[in-house]
Amino acid sequence: MTSVQDSSATDSAATLRAAMVDELRTTGDAIKTGQVAAAVGRVPRHLFAPDEPLEAVYAANKALVIKRDGNGAALSSLSAAHIQAVMLEQAELEPGMRVLEVGSGGYNAALIQEMVGDGGSVTSVDIDQEIVSRARACLDAAGYRNVEVVAADAEAGVPEKAPYDRIIVTAGAWDIPPAWQEQLTNGGRLVVPLRLRGLTRSIAFDRVDEDGDVGLVSRSYRLCGFVPMQGIGTFRERLVPITDEVVLRVDDPSQEFDVEGLRDALATPRLERWSGAAFDLPDELEFFLVTNLAQVAHLHVDETQVQNGRFAPSAARGVPTLVSGGSFAYRTKRPNEKTGGFESGVVAHGPDADRVAEHYVELLRRWASDHRRSGAAHIRYVPKAAGTPAPSVGLVPKRHGAVAVRWP
Ligand SMILES: C[S@@+](CC[C@H](N)C(=O)[O-])C[C@H]1O[C@@H](n2cnc3c(N)ncnc32)[C@H](O)[C@@H]1O
Incomplete structure (x- = not known):
């Protein structure tokens, strides 16, 4: 039974959510389309952080830490709504798409589910079983039972559900594992917070297949910060x-x-x-x-x-x-x-x-x-052919390939 207190909390949440959407649209330079606005306006973000004050949950620029390691460093968080909206805009999701989310929590997967609709599918993978169970419980409580949550190291992607039209990575990556490219459809898009020489940018890459070679070509990039990738793809500066x-x-x-x-x-x-x-x-x-x-x-x-x-x-x-x-x-x-x-x-x-x-x-x-303008760089990810290229101006070697950055 819904108590008077519960329903007034639901009303407050709805009011705060509408204000957050407004802020992300106007001052925040995050929401640009009606589709992202509708999704953020619909998903009850507070059900994915039930122990936090509503004001904190609906603050546009606030990330909420869900789990820390023994030294107090964040391992998992509910990312700030601002960067989530930015990345959803970068992804350009459409109804019916198949999407893999790397890094779970439930909330972002629910936003994606709203955008791809019943004809689409959302798989979310997290390396941490505790986070997977928590995400599952939050998604069920919010009514998103059709989102699939899988426990695995995303280095190998989730081949059982591939191919994907979109892969959206919500942990800081140092490299792009081959599985992510392989599990994308031709023309599919990977949105990934990628670290390049100490700086992280959320880069939207389109997969291009040219003369039998697969590569990734950037469409946009935005400033961001994320908890670091764990598992095989861990990177230590x-x-x-x-x-x-x-x-x-x-x-x-x-x-x-x-x-x-x-x-x-x-x-x-x-x-x-x-x-x-x-x-x-x-x-x-x-x-x-x-x-x-x-x-x-x-x-x-x-x-x-x-x-x-x-x-x-x-x-x-x-x-x-x-x-x-x-x-x-x-x-x-x-x-x-x-x-x-x-x-x-x-x-x-x-x-x-x-x-x-x-x-x-x-x-x-x-x-x-x-x-001097935003978004001027052209970025390509080139899988490794042979040997490790030496670092040079505009070329950042990685484990599985290299990132080439050109400023036209
Ligand atoms: C910022 S949180 C994800 C937030 C989530 N998308 C949401 O909607 O709230 C990043 C997550 O990435 C997970 N992660 C880190 N390394 C991973 C890996 N190699 N494979 C899968 N998940 C990983 C962490 O356990 C953490 O839960």
Whole structure:
């Protein structure tokens, strides 16, 4: 029996849900189509996080942690509605489609089920049996019994239900396992939060079959953050300490560093170069930089290093850094008095400071003059033919292939 309390909670949830849809449509730049708006408006998100306050469940930008590991790191979460809506828009789901969701929780699968309708099918796979059981219970409680939830490492996909028109990955991936491409229909789409040189973007790839070769070609990409993939596809970044307060974060396992030389460089005076170009769209600029610097690492310094004037503030937040022998250069900014806003520039240290600063500043200028807009990059995933390609400008080697990024 529904109590007065229950029905008023249902009413509050419906009001908050309508407000969330509105926000995702207007200010959030997430919902663009009526189909996604209708799905988010229909699925009772609070039934997938029953112990959380309604205000938290229906906050457009809030992810709710469902499970943590022994060190407190999130293993599973109900992702923020904002990124879920963004990815559903990227997926361009249609009624009747067959969809695989990697990473379960129930809510996103229910949204997908709403969009593909009774003629479509939704399979959701999670590596964690506890999450699978929880998702099953939430889906049943919300009335989505036809969504199938499977316990498995998604590295192998779910071949029993393949092929899929869409695969939507909701955990942070470092690579694209061959099974995901193989289990897509020709022309099918994979939406995946893919990590490239320390940055993660949700990339919508279409499968293209050309002359017997299968490849993936990007249609769009958006900023995102996800809990990391577990199982066979797990990836651990490398931390290279230069001092106790200065660390490099690196993806490429083969990249070597002259740690002593870099430590000496810290003691050399800082060289500044200014680009004369505007600093804006920082997320897009970062993506341009990491895909155009072959020897890139992310510099992270302790806040005290900024306070004592040894580093620019960007280094405390983490910044793409060009490392060459015992020299390095990273991006900074300063107010632009003439035009308003900011001008981008570079800070460099070490015996080769001039050269690395010049190279970096030239990239800042090139981005500002030729590429400064959202979504400019073309991304291709090329399965590995033979051998491992060396990292180079625009080419990021992975285990099963390589990601080629071109800025037209
Ligand atoms: C952000 S949560 C998924 C959220 C979910 N889609 C929702 O609607 O709330 C990411 C999930 O990916 C799962 N996961 C991580 N690695 C996996 C793997 N190799 N195979 C399948 N699932 C995996 C985690 O257990 C976690 O539950």
